[in-house]
Amino acid sequence: MAYQVNGSRVEWNPTAARLRELAEQMPNSQVTEFGNVAVKARVDSRSTRSTYLVDDATNSRGQTITREEFNRIAALQDAYIAAQHMVVVDGYIGSDRNFRTRARLIMEAANANVAGMQRQLYYPVGDDYDSAAWEPDTTVIYTPNLAAPGYPNDRIIAVDLASNVTRVLNSDYFGESKKGGLRMWNNIVYERGGLALHAGCKVVPLDGENKTIIIVGLSGTGKTTTTFTTQLGSKPAQDDFIALMPGGRVHTTENGCFAKTFGLDPRYEPAIYHATTQPDAYLENVSVDENGKVDFFDTSYTKNGRTTWPFSYVKPWTDEIQPAQFLLILNRNENIVPAVARLDRTQTAAYFMLGETTGTSAGGKDEEGKFLRVPGTNPFFPRDMADMGNRMLELLDSHEIQAFVLNTGRVGGGDDHSGSKKVTIPISSAVVQGIVEGTIEWTVDPDFGYEVATSVPGVDDLEVLQPRLLYARQDRMDEHDAMVARLKRERTEFLGSFPGLDESLVKSLG
16 A cells, blocks of 8 residues: 655646756755756765664664654654645656566655656656556655654654655755665565666677676766766666676666766766756756856865766667676775776675775765775665675576676875876776776786786776786885785675675685
8 A cells, every 4th residue: 555645735746847846946956057957955965874774674784773663753754744745756666667666756845856856767657657546666755854853963764674665854865865765676676586786787789799787886986987988889778776687687777867976077977977967957966156157076065966867868778688797896995906806706796795995975974085895885785784695696606797896996095195096987998898808818816816907908007907016116015915914804804794694705805
């Protein structure tokens, strides 16, 4: 039975034009030089510390609340909604008629930009849509202007996997709408025998075949950039989440893109820049002056500026997606992780579970700049993390996938270290092309047992491919060796902290 919306005024599935009209009425919105709407939200990132799962509907070891407390929050929110002007947006997560799920967002009209952005990401309902008969599989009920006293920042994202209802109180950040539905969808995919991956997907035509690449990465690691950067006429198929099913089958989720805008430059990311500057794109927490001039490099408010737009702007892959052949695990690092490393089966599951990267503004101030390990680079997996690693092993057994770790950061230190080197977008692009064409030459790394590149067409700096050489040239081998020992110890301890995780993953780290 679908949740009954009892606001004082409810608009069902309003058009994009109507949501744009409501968004322009918001006091914290303005029209930019591009003719699109920019909104400065009170909240500038996801609220991880305020996110709780209902304890009787999950085996997660993360933050939980009782069923009784969820019901109290629900009653508080329902009483508030009764006096509010609300909008309801219905659509699908996924386009495959045999796999898609019905999704609903119930949103305060006072924050209509969130509804407008979500409408761009849902696949649309058909001509036979009937709001009274629509039974959503996932529902996000969102009241940005209702506080939740007693929770961090008086804010709560309460997730009930039994009913697949998420209640968001006191956040006006769009990411809580987008991830609210996808978090519940994660569980749906798992129960169907697959695994939801926080990943982009692209298809590369080569020698009469269409090569499918999955790009896994925490927000801010370059997942979107890697997905949209073109090699050999490649086309993006999905930007942020996919379902990987037995046999390597891939299902997409969203009809639009939610991309970071910090440092957006048409020279390096022309497709994303083009889409972001279209009149119907939405901007969130992007710097805009009183004349509507946009500055993608100004971070005085936040680095986590965002945009949504229809996927059609980047000319996506629209044909059938072949089973995945390549898996790229992104790691924005600053030390001894090479630009690319090739993994065997158990190493793939292990490094997938390690989910190593340097945190960005997408995770808020608690994560930005800190070294993180997020299993599967998926902070939205609402189950015990051992389920994720073990399911990945099962999927790798069902279909051969070549897997790699890609460092999208630096080697040899941060950007304040004079001896360090940046792994640039052109380097990463050359690596991806070399992977698809099979033109990279490899050797076994003496420290970690994976393979590192000895030659990549288009990359003339061996030190970004083998950081050990950089440290040796700079007489920093003591620092290098200490880091190797520390990483091995920490990685083993981290994977060992998940009861029930297949022991082969831990052993694969050497």
